[in-house]
Amino acid sequence: MTLTIAAMPAYNESKSIANVILGCKKYVDKVVVVDDGSKDNTAELAESLGAYVVRHETNKGYGVALKNCFETARKLNANAMVIIDSDGQHDPHEIPKLLDPLEDGFDLVIGSRFVNGNGKNVPLYRKFGMKVLDVATIMAGGLHVTDSQSGFRAYGKKAIENINLSGADMSAGSEILLQAHDHRLKHKEVEIHCRYDVENCSSQSPFVHGSKVLLRLLRDMEYRRPLYYFTAPGMFLGAIGMFMGLKFLQTFYLGESLSFGPTLLMILLTIVGMFMAFTGIILHAISKMIREFKLSGV
Secondary structure, three states, X not given: OOOEEEEEEEOOOOOOHHHHHHHHOOOOOEEEEEEEOOOOOHHHHHHHOOOEEEEEOOOOOHHHHHHHHHHHHHHOOOOEEXXXXXXXXEOHHHHHHHXXXXXXXXXXXXXXXXXXXXXXXXXXXHHHHHHHHHHHHHHOOXXXXXOOOOOOEEEEHHHHHHOOOOOOOOOHHHHHHHHHHHOOOOEEEEEOOEOOOOOOOOOOOHHHHHHHHHHHXXXXXXXXXXXXXXXXXXXXXXXXXXXHHHHHHHHHHOOOOOXXXXXXXXXXXXXXXXXXXXXXXXXXXXXXXXXXXXXXXX
């Protein structure tokens, strides 16, 4: 027997969650609501509609709520899970578009606002921020996708079993893509639509949200992609130092005196650049070994 669930983090969503739950129930076997410390009757309303409710006494953040979605899916032994926002931004009637590719062997299906020329209704400032985060996610070692921040996704059995989140904030979406890349999950993007006219469609401003996600990705890059984070900048600084050194040698050869300040700067750039370059190489070897150990289950 197979079990397909729809799961949604929820925080003070009593105005919209009923429609989302009722829409989801048409396409899945069970609806899971993770109530993240709501102060309204979100949890009670979800329970009255037959949803499986997981409650947080206090607000712990989107990442923790999303982590509970995966934990609940494993507890229920679900074969497939759709994550959907509880605020009404996503259309539950598009759930089959995400579930169908799982039947074809995909482990992760991402509802994208930008494939097939889509995304015309996305505000320009949001679109710019999303593209920055897409590039940062790829550079940090995540999957190459057009909508890394999409909250509308479907997960197969392999993804449910292997994705374990550690972050508490909105960077969880990118963290999933990093782990999906590590576990070599087969992924696909499908076109979805998203509303931006719903009330309180985000608990944070896009700028705050984007800044937090970007900072988290930069920290991930330090660990996962040290060649980008240390070696590349180090080689750049070292190259500047060596270029300055060659110029100074030419100056010295011509019998001119060397200034103390620029000479010291040349030495510092060369030393710091070489140190950063070798640090990145060493960290790359260590991080690669750690990831291989994790993937092998050691």
